[in-house]
Amino acid sequence: MTSLLETQGLSRRFGGLAAVADVDFTLPAGEIRAIIGPNGAGKTTFVSLIAGRLAPSSGMIRFDGEEITGLPAFRRARRGIAYTFQITSIFANLTVGENVMLAARGGRGGGPPPERCLARVGLEARAEQKAGTLAYGHQRLLEVAMGLALAPRLLILDEPTQGLSDVEIAGFADLVRGLAGETTILLIEHNMQVVMELAQRITVMDRGAILAEGTPAAIRADEAVQRAYLGSV
Amino acid sequence: MPFLPHLFLAFLEGTVAAAVLALTALGLSLTFGVMRVVNVAHGEFYMLGAMLAWYLAKLSPGAPLPGFLLALVGAPLAVGALAFLTERLVLRRINYDPEATIVATIGLLFVIQQLALTVFGAEAKPVAAPFTYRIAFPWFGYSGYKLFVVAASAAILLAAWWVMARTRVGLVMRVTQFDREMAQAFGIRVGHVYAAVFAAGAAIAALAAVLLVPIQQAHYLMGLDPLLMSFIVVIIGGLGSIRGSVIAALVIGMADGIVSVFFRPTLASILATLLVAFVLVLRPQGLFGTAPR
């Protein structure tokens, strides 16, 4: 299987600190991959490099066979890399429908119509509501809807269940499972239950580098990972 | 006058210009650096200092020295108080939002300028120097007072550096500048620091004007030029870097002083403003500054 996403020697330094250090990473198409690791491991920095929000200090990123290292963020979105923000970043003063509409018209095109995206996440009844008045959990769902409207080939979810109730988390997991066939998913998560349920493979990062990679069972058994991070699952 | 002595005269003029500019810019650098806000009315605080100097000098008839001393103390205090009031009443209410502060201080600029026009009138006001002492160089005579201004300015800059680097007050200011939230976590009353810094910045500008006004006359429109020049200095020297501001002031003041002796000032101003613009475009934190956290 050809890899959808590939990085070679990807690094990002801030002053003297290497937030991401020389990372080689491959992600096959169609997979659900989770990235886990302690705080400060470089997870968000890593996906920000992939999404184009940050420029790398060195290294190479390849998407669908083409190098995108120098490509600005908006072009990557047009190619099908959708990023949902760790800190909810919707347009509070626009309606829910307008938010998704903006996403639909910005991205690759050919994505599902906005109503369909809203229906996928269960927000279709709230299309006319001002996005800023949504409950927090619903705002997170709106983020995902906007990601979907971009017709993504790679959907990056940065800590999507943070702040959600258990019921909402369960609903979210169903949503992601439903998406698995259509798009490749890269998921940063702290909630180990969600990770173990959803992920087909897990990448563990620590201090800017990849500590381990493998199936959920393998990772759970890995001693180094347990030492660095896992604790009790 | 032959060229070398002419150059020496230009050098002296440049030093005086640099000294006053460094002092004026210091006030702006403090507010910009610690509070991260742009005070467009900074030049007006300067102008007020000059006006008050003239007024206080008029109040004390006879020899100019007592009036000068009175102005040296009174003007910065008065202007500082006004700045403090502004900070409490306006800046704090808008929560130091960068855009809103610019608009509010533009309004303040107009208010102060026009009040000065109404109260003091539109004519330029001369102020006598506290002492006249002519230094006789072989080629020309030079005002001893101007050299005094340089010395006084240097002394104040050194004092400011000492306060910032060696005292607790300075430490508090530097911590607040570096990381506002961390300062709050340490129990520093950021609001109080801001009020003090804003007042101090204005007071120093007024002080610079008091020193300068015997050389140049006081006029209600005199605030615009120091504002632009201070901006240029602070931006080129780097936001938040007082050392950078001083270095930039020396370079720019010297260049300005020398150029104005030889050339038309307008062209130099054009080049200077364009230079600031391009520095900001290419290096938003200035030459020596650190980007805000």
Place this chain on the structure above:
Amino acid sequence: MSRALGLHLAVAAALFLAQFAVGDYAQLMLTRIMVLAIYATGYNLLFGYTGLLSLGHAMFFATGLYAAALGTTRLGLSAPAAFLFAIFLGVAVSAAIGAVALRAKGVAFMIVTLMFSQAFFLTVLYFGDYTRGDEGIVIADTIRVFQFLGQTVDLTAPAVRYNLALLLLALAIGASYAAVRSHMGHVLVAIRENEDRTAMLGYDVARYKLLALVLSGTLSALSGATYALMFAYAGSTLASIQYSIHPLLWTLLGGAATTLGPLLGTGLMFTLVDVASGLTNAHLLVVGVALILLVLFFPKGILGTLRQRWLGWLP
């Protein structure tokens, strides 16, 4: 017909009828207000809708002003030709400035625009031989009476000026209304609300900002050219920092991000200053106080506050 459209037409009608109801002085002042409201409307596109605060728009206004003035007096252009020339220069200058200035963000952008504008102003003074500095260029009456599409247009006649200004203003506000409701307008608002997010949705934010700045600058230049041709005067004060602050103030007062706010703000401020000038020669004091009060208590301006509290449909 939507309420918004109806409101616009009503305002246009009211302005049209006003000329018959007011005296000569008021008519002249209204003409001036309408011409400068075009400037404010242009400014609002960048400030209100895109969220970029420029402190240097006087350079765009002055580009149009001097293009028209120098075009007619020095280059021998007819009034219509000079007008087109001014618009063309407006596009060119705003594109050039935008390409450089937009690389600076936030506060830096404000200062960069201020600096460029100041440099422009000083250049106007430097070439005083041509621009006649503060004294200004006076455009002869003969130039201001011209042939256009077979008709004689006499810009020295108050009625002609008034209606032409009204027409241009209507076009400007109409264009701004259309732009705001278009997809481009929605993207600009998105950029204002959350630039990062907008980029991540696949929009070329830099290009949209440049487009907004060019539109804004060109409208400002159009206003400047109209001003020169109608009032026969192009002086350096119109290129000074004051004239960069004015559209900001007018837009803030009337309501940023509303289509009619700039017009309202310009009209109100003009009237205020006019009344104040009668009382004191420190009329800028009114401007200063207005700015401070606006920022403190009515950051959304009159129409903006109205829209927020009661009239949500206000365009």
